[in-house]
Amino acid sequence: SYVLTQPPSVSVAPGKTARITCGGNNIGSESVHWYQQKPVQAPVLVVYDDSDRPSGIPERFSGSNSGNTATLTISRVEAGDEADYYCQVWHTGSAHPGVFGGGTKLTVL
Amino acid sequence: EVQLVQSGAEVKKPGESLRISCKASGYSFTNYWISWVRQMPGKGLEWMGKVDPADSHASYSPSFQGHVTISADKSINTAYLQWSSLTASDTAMYYCARLRAISGGLGYYYYMDVWGKGTTVTVSS
Numbered sequence: 001s002y003v004l005t006q007p008p009s010v011s012v013a014p015g016k017t018a019r020i021t022c023g024g025n026n027i028g029s030e031s032v033h034w035y036q037q038k039p040v041q042a043p044v045l046v047v048y049d050d051s052d053r054p055s056g057i058p059e060r061f062s063g064s065n066s067g068n069t070a071t072l073t074i075s076r077v078e079a080g081d082e083a084d085y086y087c088q089v090w091h092t093g094s095a096h097p098g099v100f101g102g103g104t105k106l107t108v109l
Numbered sequence: 110e111v112q113l114v115q116s117g118a119e120v121k122k123p124g125e126s127l128r129i130s131c132k133a134s135g136y137s138f139t140n141y142w143i144s145w146v147r148q149m150p151g152k153g154l155e156w157m158g159k160v161d162p163a164d165s166h167a168s169y170s171p172s173f174q175g176h177v178t179i180s181a182d183k184s185i186n187t188a189y190l191q192w193s194s195l196t197a198s199d200t201a202m203y204y205c206a207r208l209r210a211i212s213g214g215l216g217y218y219y220y221m222d223v224w225g226k227g228t229t230v231t232v233s234s
Binding site for chain 2: 054093099100
């Protein structure tokens with residue numbers, strides 16, 4: 001089955017830019033989605049289809065996808081952005097189409 | 110407002126059966142598939158499978174095939190996840206989520222745009 005690889009943790013100072021990567025074989029040909037999960041809460045969609053934002057998600061959240069790496073970028077990081085972030089693809093044609101990355105814990109220093 | 114409301118926390122013994130639910134409101138239930146996602150304590154998200162509420166056809170991740178059953182009742186806008194015989198390893202938080210489709214080069218791609226708040230299942234003797 002298709003595998004998505006994320007770094008376990010990323011740390012960033014408030015006001016700086018955080019970049020969370022999601023690696024996969026030729027992931028640039030997939031549509032990548034990102035979810036934010038704060039402690040004891042359900043996941044929330046923050047970016048879909050590589051770079052689109054749902055309504056209500058700040059413009060500080062953006063995404064890109066090329067080659068073997070997709071990236072979630074959070075600009076002007078705030079304390080409230082501290083959370084786990086998961087990438088996801090729908091690997092059409094696979095017996096296991098719904099694939100999540102292992103998650104990245106974003107720590108705001 | 111689009112919502113998925115999940116049933117409450119459950120505490121069960123090994124070998125018991127269980128069905129948890131996910132009630133949809135604010136949209137046409139039969140127009141969107143529903144996925145179930147497992148999160149074991151301290152771990153990441155795992156996709157379990159999906160159901161098409163229009164015909165209750167379900168498909169499963171190989172990791173969960175044969176151990177759970179996913180279904181839907183369109184007359185009451187509710188999806189279900191059930192076990193016939195629980196084990197301690199089923200202890201986890203379970204989320205339902207609505208699947209949205211994007212048209213792509215190889216067909217449709219799906220993401221989860223609305224999530225329920227989760228149902229905690231604890232299996233312990």
